[in-house]
Amino acid sequence: MSAESKYQHILETKKAVLLSIESSCDETAAAVVENGRTVLSNVVHTQIPLHQEFGGVVPEIASRNHVEMITPVVSRALEEAHLKLEDLDGIAVTHGPGLVGSLLIGLTFAKSLAFAADLPLACVNHLASHIAANYLTFPDLEPPFTCLIVSGGHSDLVRIDSYNRFTPIGSTRDDAAGEAFDKIARVLGLPYPGGPEMEKLAKEGDPRAIRFHSAFNESDTFDFSFSGLKTAAIHELHVLEEKGETAKKADIAASFQYTLVKILSEKALRAVLENGDSTLALAGGVSANKALRETLAEKCSKNGIRFCCPDFKYCTDNAAMVGSAGFYRLLDAPPDSLSINAYPNLELC
Ligand code: KG4
Ligand code: ZN
Numbered sequence: 001m002s003a004e005s006k007y008q009h010i011l012e013t014k015k016a017v018l019l020s021i022e023s024s025c026d027e028t029a030a031a032v033v034e035n036g037r038t039v040l041s042n043v044v045h046t047q048i049p050l051h052q053e054f055g056g057v058v059p060e061i062a063s064r065n066h067v068e069m070i071t072p073v074v075s076r077a078l079e080e081a082h083l084k085l086e087d088l089d090g091i092a093v094t095h096g097p098g099l100v101g102s103l104l105i106g107l108t109f110a111k112s113l114a115f116a117a118d119l120p121l122a123c124v125n126h127l128a129s130h131i132a133a134n135y136l137t138f139p140d141l142e143p144p145f146t147c148l149i150v151s152g153g154h155s156d157l158v159r160i161d162s163y164n165r166f167t168p169i170g171s172t173r174d175d176a177a178g179e180a181f182d183k184i185a186r187v188l189g190l191p192y193p194g195g196p197e198m199e200k201l202a203k204e205g206d207p208r209a210i211r212f213h214s215a216f217n218e219s220d221t222f223d224f225s226f227s228g229l230k231t232a233a234i235h236e237l238h239v240l241e242e243k244g245e246t247a248k249k250a251d252i253a254a255s256f257q258y259t260l261v262k263i264l265s266e267k268a269l270r271a272v273l274e275n276g277d278s279t280l281a282l283a284g285g286v287s288a289n290k291a292l293r294e295t296l297a298e299k300c301s302k303n304g305i306r307f308c309c310p311d312f313k314y315c316t317d318n319a320a321m322v323g324s325a326g327f328y329r330l331l332d333a334p335p336d337s338l339s340i341n342a343y344p345n346l347e348l349c
Contacts, residue, residue, distance in 0.1 A: 006089055007120040007335055014331065016089040019113070020323035021074065023106030024098025024126045025152070026050075026057045027316070028069040030077035032088075033323025036132070037139055041080035042313070042320040045069045052192050056182070063101030070109050077319070085117045090335070092326020095123035096346025097153065103342035111338045120335035122326040127151075127348045130283040131160060132324035133310035141279070141308055146272040148264060150292070151284030152178035152193070155224050155264070157271045158348065160281070163328035166349040169271050170222025177260060178286045180226040184233045184256055188249050198253045199289055205254030210236055212255060217263040222271055229259060257291055265295045272305055281308040288315035 001009070010016045015035050022029040026047040032040040047065050051057050078084065093110035096103060107123070114121040131147050143163055149156045155172040175183070178195055185194020190201065212232050216225045233256045240248050272280040280300055286292065293309050300307035314321055 003118045003120045010089055010330055016327055018090050018092045018323045018326050019088050020092040020319040020326055021106045021110045022094050022317055022319040022322045023066045023102050024094045025102055025317060026062050028066050028073050029317060029319035030074040031319035031323050032077055032081035032083060033320055036324045036327030037135055039136060039320045041077045042318060043073050043077045044318050045073050055186050055192050059099045059101055062099060063105060066102055066105035070105055088119055090120040090122060090330060092122045092124055092322050094126045094129060094322055095340060096343035098126055098344060100342055100344040107342050115338055122329045123336045123340055124322055124325040124329050125346055125348055127154060129321040129325040133283055133314035133321040134281045134308045135324045136314055136320055137311045138308050144277055145279035145281055146275050146277045147281045147283055148268040149284045150177040150264065150286035152176060154284060157222050157268060159275055164332045168349050172224040172226060174225055174227035175230055177226060180230040183230055187234050187237060195286060198257060201250050201253040202257045205250030207254040207258035209251035210255040212259040222267055261292045261295050264292060265299055268296060269299045269303065279306040279308060285316040288312055
């Protein structure tokens, strides 16, 4: 069957087994997903140890490692699903936003496979994939709903009107939530990525020890601003160091996390209520943060809103979420041409 007739078959049956590939930052990932909801395999190779000594992702090192890992990672995803290329109905891949060198490795590999095996290709937005991570965890979840996307590069409130139509509600004016976690962690001497390390340290501290104020975040807007909060947390550390009170680093981590979670959860709840939606979903790497998950779950429950957040293995970058987003993308629009490029600043809406 040609790519064209395979695509027609997907449209007629509303069924597809897709190989999906993700390489937008520092994870080389491949998965096989059936009908956008069932994960047959999910392989993630993380480059974190390679970047740790530099305190953040080094784009050149990331692209080189993607080149080395893409073939073994894709092969393993097919093996674990007990499938061969000829058993697939199509290929889904991230084509933005992200690091251009990293994106190009996954995209070029996916295009080559689609050409060689004559399969339809679906390019998807990385943020749409993070949202779709919820479809893997909640088989009955369907749009419309409101979503808070919090990752290393984004903090967005978005209305999910349908599987492929998104209305922006608010976004960060400066640092993303994950970026603020990572930058403070670095100054506190914690390893990259800082988010999970800050969460661990915060458990030992008092969340009310330091009161961080943020007039902008308390205003009516659905936009966020985290750079002032980040600077205040770093300033607090310098004050403690001058006094020789290094043991209170845990209080800084706990107070920062408490304030960030308060801002994110209050705005997200207000957004879902104003949208008149009955569901709030959480997405992106920071959705792995337990304080954020628990606070949102509690606020939603008090207001009669269903709260969804992805299973931990689908919070940070992975390809299973790409397989879900790619499936719904193919049901809505024809496959992409093999001349498509990567877009490092691709917008969701
Ligand atoms: O979605 P993701 O894997 O990559 C991007 O698309 O950016 O998100 C990575 C971000 C990093 O900033 C990382 O520190 C943060 O998610 N993160 C966390 C936690 N786990 C990952 N932040 C706070 N608490 C966590 N448990
Ligand atoms: Zn991501």
